[in-house]
Amino acid sequence: xxxxxxxxxxxxxxGIVAAVTAKSRYVDKKVTVIRKEEKVLVPCGIPYVFGSLxxxxxxxxxxxxxxxxxxxxxxxxxxxxxxxxxxxxxxxxIEISFEKLILATGSLPVISKQLKGITLDNVFTVQKDKExxxxxxxxxxxxxxxxxxxxxxxxxxxxxxxxxxGKDVTIIxxxxxxxxxxFDKEIASRAEDLLKSRNVKIKTxxxxxxxxxxxxxxxxxxxxxxxxxADVVILSMGYKPNTDLAQKAEIEVNKLGSIKVDEYxxxxxxxxxxxxxxxxxxxxxxxxxxKVMLASTACxxxxxxxxxxxxxxxxxxxxxxxxIFATAFGQTGFATAGLTETLALEEGFDxxxxxxxxxxxxxxxxxxxxKQFVKLIVSRESGILLGGEVVGGLGTGELINFIGLxxxxxxxxxxxxxxxxxxxxLLTASPPAYPFIKAAEDIIKKINNK
Amino acid sequence: xxxxxxxxxxxxxxGIVAAVTAKSRYVDKKVTVIRKEEKVLVPCGIPYVFGSLxxxxxxxxxxxxxxxxxxxxxxxxxxxxxxxxxxxxxxxxIEISFEKLILATGSLPVISKQLKGITLDNVFTVQKDKExxxxxxxxxxxxxxxxxxxxxxxxxxxxxxxxxxGKDVTIIxxxxxxxxxxFDKEIASRAEDLLKSRNVKIKTxxxxxxxxxxxxxxxxxxxxxxxxxADVVILSMGYKPNTDLAQKAEIEVNKLGSIKVDEYxxxxxxxxxxxxxxxxxxxxxxxxxxKVMLASTACxxxxxxxxxxxxxxxxxxxxxxxxIFATAFGQTGFATAGLTETLALEEGFDxxxxxxxxxxxxxxxxxxxxKQFVKLIVSRESGILLGGEVVGGLGTGELINFIGLxxxxxxxxxxxxxxxxxxxxLLTASPPAYPFIKAAEDIIKKINNK
Numbered sequence: 001x002x003x004x005x006x007x008x009x010x011x012x013x014x015g016i017v018a019a020v021t022a023k024s025r026y027v028d029k030k031v032t033v034i035r036k037e038e039k040v041l042v043p044c045g046i047p048y049v050f051g052s053l054x055x056x057x058x059x060x061x062x063x064x065x066x067x068x069x070x071x072x073x074x075x076x077x078x079x080x081x082x083x084x085x086x087x088x089x090x091x092x093x094i095e096i097s098f099e100k101l102i103l104a105t106g107s108l109p110v111i112s113k114q115l116k117g118i119t120l121d122n123v124f125t126v127q128k129d130k131e132x133x134x135x136x137x138x139x140x141x142x143x144x145x146x147x148x149x150x151x152x153x154x155x156x157x158x159x160x161x162x163x164x165x166g167k168d169v170t171i172i173x174x175x176x177x178x179x180x181x182x183f184d185k186e187i188a189s190r191a192e193d194l195l196k197s198r199n200v201k202i203k204t205x206x207x208x209x210x211x212x213x214x215x216x217x218x219x220x221x222x223x224x225x226x227x228x229x230a231d232v233v234i235l236s237m238g239y240k241p242n243t244d245l246a247q248k249a250e251i252e253v254n255k256l257g258s259i260k261v262d263e264y265x266x267x268x269x270x271x272x273x274x275x276x277x278x279x280x281x282x283x284x285x286x287x288x289x290x291k292v293m294l295a296s297t298a299c300x301x302x303x304x305x306x307x308x309x310x311x312x313x314x315x316x317x318x319x320x321x322x323x324i325f326a327t328a329f330g331q332t333g334f335a336t337a338g339l340t341e342t343l344a345l346e347e348g349f350d351x352x353x354x355x356x357x358x359x360x361x362x363x364x365x366x367x368x369x370x371k372q373f374v375k376l377i378v379s380r381e382s383g384i385l386l387g388g389e390v391v392g393g394l395g396t397g398e399l400i401n402f403i404g405l406x407x408x409x410x411x412x413x414x415x416x417x418x419x420x421x422x423x424x425x426l427l428t429a430s431p432p433a434y435p436f437i438k439a440a441e442d443i444i445k446k447i448n449n450k
Numbered sequence: 451x452x453x454x455x456x457x458x459x460x461x462x463x464x465g466i467v468a469a470v471t472a473k474s475r476y477v478d479k480k481v482t483v484i485r486k487e488e489k490v491l492v493p494c495g496i497p498y499v500f501g502s503l504x505x506x507x508x509x510x511x512x513x514x515x516x517x518x519x520x521x522x523x524x525x526x527x528x529x530x531x532x533x534x535x536x537x538x539x540x541x542x543x544i545e546i547s548f549e550k551l552i553l554a555t556g557s558l559p560v561i562s563k564q565l566k567g568i569t570l571d572n573v574f575t576v577q578k579d580k581e582x583x584x585x586x587x588x589x590x591x592x593x594x595x596x597x598x599x600x601x602x603x604x605x606x607x608x609x610x611x612x613x614x615x616g617k618d619v620t621i622i623x624x625x626x627x628x629x630x631x632x633f634d635k636e637i638a639s640r641a642e643d644l645l646k647s648r649n650v651k652i653k654t655x656x657x658x659x660x661x662x663x664x665x666x667x668x669x670x671x672x673x674x675x676x677x678x679x680a681d682v683v684i685l686s687m688g689y690k691p692n693t694d695l696a697q698k699a700e701i702e703v704n705k706l707g708s709i710k711v712d713e714y715x716x717x718x719x720x721x722x723x724x725x726x727x728x729x730x731x732x733x734x735x736x737x738x739x740x741k742v743m744l745a746s747t748a749c750x751x752x753x754x755x756x757x758x759x760x761x762x763x764x765x766x767x768x769x770x771x772x773x774i775f776a777t778a779f780g781q782t783g784f785a786t787a788g789l790t791e792t793l794a795l796e797e798g799f800d801x802x803x804x805x806x807x808x809x810x811x812x813x814x815x816x817x818x819x820x821k822q823f824v825k826l827i828v829s830r831e832s833g834i835l836l837g838g839e840v841v842g843g844l845g846t847g848e849l850i851n852f853i854g855l856x857x858x859x860x861x862x863x864x865x866x867x868x869x870x871x872x873x874x875x876l877l878t879a880s881p882p883a884y885p886f887i888k889a890a891e892d893i894i895k896k897i898n899n900k
Contacts, residue, residue, distance in 0.1 A: 017882045023896055041811050045875050058815035065882065110837045284870075295881040298874045302885075303867060315864040324872030331879055364493050364506035397877025398848030402855055407869060414765040417753060420734075420858060422774030423746045425495050426502075427783055427847025431745040432467045432515065437753075445474055 002096045004032040005237050006309060006328055007088060007243070009078050010104030011035030012043055014276025014298035016061065018102045020069040021306025025062040029310075033066055034079035034088070034096070036377050039130050043295045046126065047154055049133055051161025056130050057285050078203050078220070081249035085271055100309045103246055103259060104302065106275035107239035116213025122232045126154050143231035144168050151178030153327055155236035156191070159200045160329050170201040170228055172208055172220065182205075184340045187259055187375065187389050191334050200327060203228075241278045254280050256289055263317035265305035273309070275301040284320035284407070285339055285386055286347050324404040325405045326397045331370065333396025337404040338387030341377050350380045352413075354442030362423070362430035368393075374435035376416075377387065378404075378443050384411035389435075395428065403436065413447070416440045451816030453669025456759060457538060459528050459695070460492055460554030461485030462578065464726025466511065468552045470519045471756025479760075482518055484538070484546070486527040486556045489580050493745045496576065497604055501611025504581050506587070533719055539814035550721050550759045553696055553709060554752065557689035557727035557743055560673040571684045576604050577831030593681035597670050599658050601628030604778055605640070605686035607623055609650045610779050620651040620678055621669065622658055630654075632775050633789045637825065637839050648779060653678075662808050689743055691728045703732050706739055713767035715755035723759070725751040734770035734857070735789055735836055736797050742773045758870035774854040776847045781820065783846025787854040791827050794868050800830045809842040812873070812880035818843075824885035826853075826866075828893050834863035838886075845878065852888065863897070866890045 006026070008019045011033050023031040042050075045059040047391060053059050066073050076090040077383055081101070086095050109125035111118055122143070124136050140146070146162055148155045151173030159169045171178060177188035178195070178406055192202055203222070210221040219229040238258045243251075251267050251274075258281065259274035260269060266273050274280075276298035281290040304318045326335035344351045360372040372392035386401035390396050394397045406416060417440050423431045456476070460470045461483050473481040491499075491767035495509040503509050514522050526540040531551070538546050559575035560567055571609060572593070574586050590596070596612055598605045601623030607668075609619045621628060628640035628645070642652055653672070660671040661683055669679040691708045695703075701717050702710045708731065709717055709724035716723050724730075726748035731740040754768045794801045803825060810822040822842035829836055838853035840846050867890050873881045 017563045020882075022889070024891065025898070042875070042880065044873060044881070045813050048816070050817060050877055052814070058706040059813050061882075095673070096614060133645075224517050235678075294872070296871050296884075299881040299884075300868060302872045303694075303891075307867075314865070315862075316868060318868065322870045324870060326872045326877050328874060328876040333874075335874075335877075337872065337874060363495050363503070363509050366498070377516050389522070395848045395876060397874050398845040398852060401871045401878075402848060402852045404857075404870060404872060405852055407857050409855075409861070411859070413767075417757075418750060418766060418768065420750045420774060420854060421746050421851045422776045422785060422787065422854060423494060423776060423845070424746070424776040424785075424847050425492070425498055426778040426853075427776050427844060430492060431463050431494070431749040432470075432511075434746075434749075437749075440472070441474065441753075448475070449477075 001087070002094065004098055005029035005071065005094060005211070006031040006100045006102065007096060007098035007106055009088070010106055010276070011040045012276070013106065013295040014302045015104035015301045016065055017302035018104055018275050018306045019066060019071045020108065022301050022309055023070050025307050026310055030072065032072040032074060033394060034074040034076055034078060034098070038075060040264070041128060041130055041150070045130065046133065047095055047161055047246045048142070049137060050158050051164040056133050059065040061161060081245065084274065085248055088322065096319065100386060102305055103272065103274040103278055104276045104322050105242045105277035106258065107292045108236065108242045110238040110240050112237065114209065115208065117213060117217065117373055118235070120211055121212045121216040123217050123235065125235045126158065128227050129167045134246045140232060143321065145229055146170070146232045146234065147172060147230035148236055149220070150236035150238065151204070152236060152238065153182070153325060156195060158234060158236065158328060160281065162197060163199050166309060170203065173202070173204045174207045176205050178202060178333065179334070180337045182340070183334065183389055184342055184375065187334065187391060190391055191329070194329055194332055195352060212372070214376070214392065215313055238275065238435070243278050244299060246274070246278065250255055254289060264312060265301050265306040265318060273305040275305045281321045284322045287320065290321045290323070292321050294323070294325070296324065297321050300364060322404055322407055324400055326394070326400050328394065331391055331393060333394055335390045335396045336388070336401035337400050338385070338407045338437045339377060340387055344377050347388065351386065352380050352397060352443050352446050354376050354439045354446065355437035356435045356442060358429050358433040358438065360395055362425050372429055372435050373437045376443060378413050380447070383414055384410050385413065399436070413440055413443050417444060452544065453547055454522065454635055456481040456550045456552065457548035457553040458483045458554055458724070459538070459544060461487065461490045461554055461743040462554065462556055462726070464752045466515055467552035467749045467752035468554055468725050468756045469516060469521045471753050472522050472759055474762055475481055475757050480522065481522060482527055482546070484521040484524040484540070487580065488525060488526070491578060491580055491583070493578055493605060496578065496583065497607035497611055499587060500590070500608050501614040506583050508749035528695060533699055534840055535724065536721070537665060542798045543626055551723070553722065554726045555692045555695060555728045558692045558723060560690050561686065562687065565658065565661065567663060567667065568662045568685065570661055571666040572681060573661055573667050573685065575685045576608065586646055590682060595679055595681045596684065597678050597680035598621060598684045598686055599670065600656070600686035600688070601652065601888040602686060602688065603629065603775060604633070605688060605874070606645060607777060608684060608686065610645060610648060613649050620653065622656065622672065623652070624657045626655050628652060628654065630785070632786045632790070633784065633839055634792055634825065637784065637841060640841055641779070644779055644782055655730060663883070665694045685687065689727065693728050696724070696728070715751050715768060715771070716757040723755040732770045734772045737770065740771045740773070742771050744773070745772065747771050766820055772854055774850055776850050778844065778846070781843060783840070783842055785840045785846045785850035786838070787834070787850050788857045789827060790837055790839065794836050796826050799836065801836065802828050802830050802893050802896050804889045804896060806885045806888035806892060807881050808883040808885045808888065810845055812875050816875060821877055822885050824889045826889045826893060828863050830897070834860050835863065835865055835866060848885070848889040851871055863893050865895060
């Protein structure tokens with residue numbers, strides 16, 4: 001029997017960060033990551049394997065990250081957890097004992113089994129599996145017409161990458177807008193318009209009834225009877241927590257299938273932790289169970305788990321998912337943090353929204369200057385910032401983190417209005433027209449004039 | 451006699467924001483900006499008039515910002531303030547009465563009058579004056595060899611812009627490093643190396659003794675006897691508050707010559723406010739008087755003044771200058787917020803510093819990916835973040851605002867480690883290697899291993 005102190009199952013973002021943090025915090029402990037894949041892909045990089053990156057080989061997380069930190073790495077699939085005796089068994093009958101176990105088993109693509117035609121040739125899901133993706137990208141080379149079912153982040157990013165390769169791409173989305181859970185309508189529409197101008201076709205408010213074809217797919221049939229021809233169909237309908245292993249070990253999961261955890265990321269068995277896509281999430285603001293899966297959130301949870309393994313730190317806990325998303329099509333970034341206006345209203349918040357559109361550099365006469373739009377959502381009663389959305393240039397990714405931090409600090413509109421920023425012609429909006437502050441001003445004006 | 455309710459003297463960033471905020475907050479009041487310039491330049495854009503922008507015409511703040519907000523605009527130079535009777539007089543004998551006055555008179559270039567040769571032809575300062583700059587840029591067209599005295603932000607930005615135009619540029623800096631007040635040595639050195647690779651010559655740790663020449667300058671003589679040939683000498687040795695008008699009206703100034711103000715930006719006469727470069731500043735952390743002048747800080751002060759003119763708001767006050775600077779040379783951004791390590795040590799803080807260098811996009815195999823370096827400075831006793839410095843790509847401007855917001859919220863290293871971020875391949879560093887969080891981890895490790 002092999003022996004380790006801290007065993008982490010899963011080698012993607014959450015597993016790596018949990019392991020590195022554990023080894024850094026508890027230097028004398030032996031920390032081992034066990035994963036079934038020979039090579040692990042950068043999860044958020046997967047859509048870019050279809051275009052900007054020429055091959056999945058350019059999207060591999062280097063094992064050096066683990067090895068240099070002094071973490072042991074094992075390739076193998078854990079098939080059984082013996083909680084009582086603190087032993088994991090692999091598919092090739094290796095047994096490893098542990099003191100502390102961290103589950104970072106990730107997520108799997110959702111497929112609706114009722115959907116006819118899902119087993120046809122050239123019907124793919126988006127799996128975080130290098131071999132599968134390599135086969136898929138190599139198949140795609142021979143075909144032109146692609147239908148993507150599902151217009152969430154993964155679906156639209158793959159669509160944009162495939163159009164770069166000259167493919168004829170159509171997205172079918174059941175909601176009224178692509179990216180419709182992450183953005184309010186007016187911002188999702190901007191993304192739609194941009195993608196359309198980049199030759200991606202988009203059909204919304206309609207479901208796929210059937211994937212057509214005999215042996216190989218030939219297209220999709222929609223609920224309204226419309227048919228779309230396709231050489232390849234990509235199903236991108238979300239992910240579900242990968243918790244079969246946990247459930248077999250009677251580690252409790254919630255109604256969404258996620259492993260139940262506390263703020264230290266511990267399961268009910270306090271020597272077993274869960275982090276990342278497989279772990280239960282609560283929304284930072286609504287405190288409801290959340291389905292949002294993000295590598296960045298996973299890393300935050302993994303840090304919390306790694307630090308609290310043997311000694312609890314009451315100040316290093318996980319406070320709930322803020323849902324900070326960013327993406328880009330060409331030179332235009334789209335990003336969101338916290339609640340959208342739609343979601344806030346659905347939750348019953350009395351809110352005030354404000355927005356502003358300026359330029360992302362200044363003066364606007366500089367070359368490569370882009371429009372920058374910021375929308376903020378504030379609770380009227382408390383003045384607390386609930387959410388923000390951004391459309392802008394390539395600084396959008398860091399700007400949404402700025403907004404995310406304001407949400408995390410539960411800043412009120414009165415304190416936001418006094419935020420000090422730095423600005424620079426080549427890097428940001430101008431001082432008097434910084435859209436984040438101007439959107440806040442818009443809200444204050446609405447509150448005052450009520 | 452003309453009559454207004456709120457009179458603002460000065461039409462640059464601080465004046466504009468004060469006026470627009472005042473009009474927005476107190477809709478029924480008449481708000482008037484009086485300024486002496488026909489056209490006002492974007493202050494931070496001035497260095498770019500020497501290169502990237504073809505003419506100062508592309509760097510003018512549109513008056514529409516005032517006009518659209520319902521603010522009256524007057525061109526004229528106020529030469530006297532009658533505090534008692536609440537009247538301002540202009541150089542062409544117009545009298546304007548006011549209820550509330552906001553001084554936003556800005557700053558003027560520092561010139562050491564002892565320095566021999568400052569009155570020679572082709573010796574310039576960097577004035578926020580369109581006519582002066584137009585003459586200067588037109589003169590520069592005919593000349594090749596430029597010496598810039600002073601390696602602060604304005605000096606180095608002009609140097610880089612002039613080298614883009616093929617000029618032979620040398621910076622002379624009295625401190626051991628250019629940008630030496632804003633950055634710690636290791637980061638300032640990176641900026642120096644980059645500028646040198648872009649053909650800017652740099653001499654540090656040496657003072658200019660004399661500007662040489664008969665009628666026209668021919669070069670500079672340094673303290674060590676060394677001579678540098680020059681067709682043009684640009685003096686960029688800092689700015690001083692422009693407060694002659696205030697002093698003549700017996701509005702109290704501090705020992706740095708700045709108008710004394712409280713947290714509402716009021717002078718001792720509570721109907722008279724001062725904002726921007728002419729107003730007293732205290733450092734956010736050290737609470738000492740600060741010489742830092744920034745358009746972004748000025749706008750923050752101006753918002754506070756505008757909101758508190760008639761009704762005080764105890765939550766909308768100015769909390770001291772955080773000193774958030776950003777700049778860029780080519781595709782590389784440099785930025786800083788709060789205290790540097792050097793300054794923190796000088797102030798007697800017991801500090802712990804941490805740093806991390808990663809990539810600003812992920813995977814690193816994507817094109818246009820740049821190194822991203824973050825250094826953080828934390829107080830050991832409280833764990834509170836005192837400062838941060840960044841070198842990276844064009845996202846640097848927003849990333850430093852993220853760090854600035856953490857400083858402003860007095861976040862501790864334990865809360866920073868739990869910050870949730872959003873990431874995206876095309877926009878940010880990777881989730882497990884986000885440099886801000888990794889630098890924080892570096893600090894926690896040092897504290898734990900002490």
